[in-house]
Amino acid sequence: MEKQNILSADKVIHDLLPQKFGLRGKIWTATLIIICLIGAYAYFLQLRDGLVVTNMGDYVSWGIYISNFVFFVAISLVGSLITAIFRLTDVHWRTPLTRISEMIAVSAITFASLIIIVDMGRPERLVNLFAHGRLQSPIMWDVVVIGTYFCISLFLLYITLLPDIRIMIKAKEMVGKPFSKLYRWLGSYWKGTEAQEKIRNRAITILCIIIIPVAFCIHTVTSWLFATTYRPGWDSTNFGAYFVSGAFLVGAGGVVVAMYVFRRVYKLEQYITERHFEKMGRILVMLALLYLYFNVNEYLVPAFKMKKPEETHLSELFTGEFATLFWFAILIGMIIPIIIMVFKKGRRPLPMFIAGVMVVIGAWFKRYLIVTPTLLHPFLPKHDAPERYSHYFPSWQEWAIAMGSLAGALLIITLLARMFPVISIYKTLTDETPQK
Amino acid sequence: MKLLKNKSGSILFTLLLVGTVCVGQDSTGTEKKALQLNVSYYLPQNNIPYVLVTTKTKVDRKFIGVKDLKVSVYLNDPTDSNLIQSFQSNATGEERIYIPTSFKEVWDAASSFTFIAVAAANKEFDETKGEAQVTKAKIEIDTNRTDETKNVIVNVKQLQKGEWVPAKDVELKIAVKRSLGNLPIGDEETYTTDSTGSVTAEFKRDSLLGDNKGNFILVARTEDHETLGNIFAEKNVPWGTAPKIDKSFNNRSLWATSSKTPVWLLFMAYSIVIGVWGTIFYLVSLLFKIKKLGKTL
Numbered sequence: 001m002e003k004q005n006i007l008s009a010d011k012v013i014h015d016l017l018p019q020k021f022g023l024r025g026k027i028w029t030a031t032l033i034i035i036c037l038i039g040a041y042a043y044f045l046q047l048r049d050g051l052v053v054t055n056m057g058d059y060v061s062w063g064i065y066i067s068n069f070v071f072f073v074a075i076s077l078v079g080s081l082i083t084a085i086f087r088l089t090d091v092h093w094r095t096p097l098t099r100i101s102e103m104i105a106v107s108a109i110t111f112a113s114l115i116i117i118v119d120m121g122r123p124e125r126l127v128n129l130f131a132h133g134r135l136q137s138p139i140m141w142d143v144v145v146i147g148t149y150f151c152i153s154l155f156l157l158y159i160t161l162l163p164d165i166r167i168m169i170k171a172k173e174m175v176g177k178p179f180s181k182l183y184r185w186l187g188s189y190w191k192g193t194e195a196q197e198k199i200r201n202r203a204i205t206i207l208c209i210i211i212i213p214v215a216f217c218i219h220t221v222t223s224w225l226f227a228t229t230y231r232p233g234w235d236s237t238n239f240g241a242y243f244v245s246g247a248f249l250v251g252a253g254g255v256v257v258a259m260y261v262f263r264r265v266y267k268l269e270q271y272i273t274e275r276h277f278e279k280m281g282r283i284l285v286m287l288a289l290l291y292l293y294f295n296v297n298e299y300l301v302p303a304f305k306m307k308k309p310e311e312t313h314l315s316e317l318f319t320g321e322f323a324t325l326f327w328f329a330i331l332i333g334m335i336i337p338i339i340i341m342v343f344k345k346g347r348r349p350l351p352m353f354i355a356g357v358m359v360v361i362g363a364w365f366k367r368y369l370i371v372t373p374t375l376l377h378p379f380l381p382k383h384d385a386p387e388r389y390s391h392y393f394p395s396w397q398e399w400a401i402a403m404g405s406l407a408g409a410l411l412i413i414t415l416l417a418r419m420f421p422v423i424s425i426y427k428t429l430t431d432e433t434p435q436k
Numbered sequence: 437m438k439l440l441k442n443k444s445g446s447i448l449f450t451l452l453l454v455g456t457v458c459v460g461q462d463s464t465g466t467e468k469k470a471l472q473l474n475v476s477y478y479l480p481q482n483n484i485p486y487v488l489v490t491t492k493t494k495v496d497r498k499f500i501g502v503k504d505l506k507v508s509v510y511l512n513d514p515t516d517s518n519l520i521q522s523f524q525s526n527a528t529g530e531e532r533i534y535i536p537t538s539f540k541e542v543w544d545a546a547s548s549f550t551f552i553a554v555a556a557a558n559k560e561f562d563e564t565k566g567e568a569q570v571t572k573a574k575i576e577i578d579t580n581r582t583d584e585t586k587n588v589i590v591n592v593k594q595l596q597k598g599e600w601v602p603a604k605d606v607e608l609k610i611a612v613k614r615s616l617g618n619l620p621i622g623d624e625e626t627y628t629t630d631s632t633g634s635v636t637a638e639f640k641r642d643s644l645l646g647d648n649k650g651n652f653i654l655v656a657r658t659e660d661h662e663t664l665g666n667i668f669a670e671k672n673v674p675w676g677t678a679p680k681i682d683k684s685f686n687n688r689s690l691w692a693t694s695s696k697t698p699v700w701l702l703f704m705a706y707s708i709v710i711g712v713w714g715t716i717f718y719l720v721s722l723l724f725k726i727k728k729l730g731k732t733l
Contacts, residue, residue, distance in 0.1 A: 073706060132694060133694060134693065134694040135694065135697045135701060135702065135705050136690045136692070136694075136698075136701060146718075148712055148713070151716060155719060159719075159723070162726075188730075189726065189730030189731055190729040190730055191730050193729065193730075196726050196729050197730070199725055200722075200726060201683070202722065203719050203723070204651060206715060206718075210715050210716075212711060299489075336444065410474045
């Protein structure tokens, strides 16, 4: 019996240790690097020539960059959902999902921080925000809370990695040389003693408690960047809850997609089981319904009153220039995934993967629809403005930078998955109710 | 009989219509445009009088000023010796004429005058005359105030045979001077002087904004009076309220500069930041503790 357990432990370690990239992995990584380089070149052009290379103007001063920023902030919220909320509510089946969600959170919040700098015409002036920042401005709150969330997410990922790092140091023949120095630098002091474990557990519990309000803050404050600005479509008291619910949905959708991909690529079917997809499917349906409820609130109430400035904005969304994109985002981002996942068959891995991809894509376009149409419909009438100011479509530089940032976030996840186990080996071995 | 009445009515109507059309056709063919030449007398603050001459004609149902019209203004008779001033009208069609000092003796000797303006004929207009008959008059404003009421007393006097006598039945407007016009002091639009040339009007505008010291200007005036013209007097009274200047601009507020952040916001923000970052630093200390434990083994 003891031998069987030891063999099982070896198998777990063998299965979950980070693996070298195969051909597909190399092609995937190279593709991401190329997209990132194109984005970097476009950003170089923007730095050299200024924001004139974008199609932003007097009215649409927040374009695809800010919608991308909101998307990254939203998806980063998943770290708190899966790790913190599931841990505090003692959800046992969370083990194979926590590391994935922590990696997504770290990569997303990194690029949320970067993309906001990209939106600045003079990025070197960022320092002025700290030198002369006004505490009254929600932008200042956002900078503070994003920085805080980044630190907490990184800390959470690191502290949960410590026992796995020890395992990887021990299994250096299996892991290979490339990262052995890094592992030693990161966690050679971890011996796994009872005293260390006790302190680590306390630290994780504190982190899980603190990350939830910070995560709520990060998305609420991001929503306040809009809601504290008097504009049609943003003038809402509901915006904080609306953003948080949307963030939970896209975060969970992102985890489902990553679960499916890692399961297939690393052959983790024994660890990320159909049961996990079934459970995540139920959560995703609940979150999609919740977000749909907030969407109904956000659009139905102003549409019922149809105040003049709101009317123009809503007409553009429902039947005008943005109607195709709007209904696409609603259907793909919420309604179709709900229909897929509400049935038991729809909560199997492949349909869940498709639903997850839909949720993520729908969420990206939803952020674009939150930012851009509102800016095109200001309360004050446009006066002596060129016709091109009444429309916005990102320039190739904007697309390249935005896609480069998305590729960058995926690259971070890919590299983290190459260096560290995507499922906690230590937790899988010690879990009271192992999933294997 | 009824039919006959109807027939005769129709014939009469047709004849009138034809006649009107014929007369209309004749008039449009030969006549020049009609010119209005108005002469108004003004005496502000019982001080230096002047005459305002306006030239107007109707174009597209609107009265507009006539420019480049030669107009001469005379005192009493349209003779060269009585010529006060000649002028060429400007685009507004208005000209303010002051009485030259050479007319001082004539002016001081008489109580009543006639100002005559003559517009010379040109291609568009025939020669046109306008005149204003004026009796010398003056307005005095006085006030009295009890605990409950504030009254404005206006006396109007006119010169008759070298003596100032009360001007009765003169219609006056009594108002407070505001930025964009005059605000009546009570419910009445106008007031009329009694046999003593006096009128008392109650001031009913409480809490009216004044200047920095709470003063504002009362105005009593006649408007296009048949014989007195347009005369008015003003008086400064301390019946208003001084404006309270908003000095909150430099206070701590959400819209102030960074150095004037509201204290409650500073307290809240720093409490949260210290709370969260204090916890993070505590977690870092736990990490160092773990590290220390690991090294001792």
